Amino acid sequence: DAMVIQNPRYQVTQFGKPVTLSCSQTLNHNVMYWYQQKSSQAPKLLFHYYDKDFNNEADTPDNFQSRRPNTSFCFLDIRSPGLGDAAMYLCATSRSLSTDTQYFGPGTRLTVL
């Protein structure tokens, strides 16, 4: 049973054309995270939500935004994708901020043409 679902799995966009990636979870977890993972690199945390509280990492570009309309869904918006934003985007959840285990989705691979 899928617990963290990401749609689409593959997304192609044009340079500068806004794109939205979607994540949903069936775990009813309070925390949702977005990571960027470039080829052969470690996942890098972009931001996280604890319930409706949004927390941005200091080095996350302004080009990246997020929305969490309810517990189950979280979106990553890239306002003006550049070639450097091509990456795998991973969504993850955890029950609480102090819970050690994160559950990851399969990722969305973003290509920027």
Added chain:
Amino acid sequence: AQTVTQSQPEMSVQEAETVTLSCTYDTSESDYYLFWYKQPPSRQMILVIRQEAYKQQNATENRFSVNFQKAAKSFSLKISDSQLGDAAMYFCAYRKTGGFKTIFGAGTRLFVKA
């Protein structure tokens, strides 16, 4: 700042053999968690094993075990009786107790030869 280092970009192992993946980390905290995550090609990342820093006993999950050396800040993963399905990218990760941020190493790609 905390860092996690995996010095082996790639490793290979023969099926049914044992392999050890290395990880070192740096932190000034005394309470934290360490993890090994597995990311198979085109599939989601899953937790393989976790270790609480306050526990001296090394964690074990079936064929997976760790060698946790707190003083040396070393956290290696041993995979026994390697199977073809073990082929994946393996990430070592750190998380401060009570913290929300997980810090990942660069990963080790494991190849399993039949």
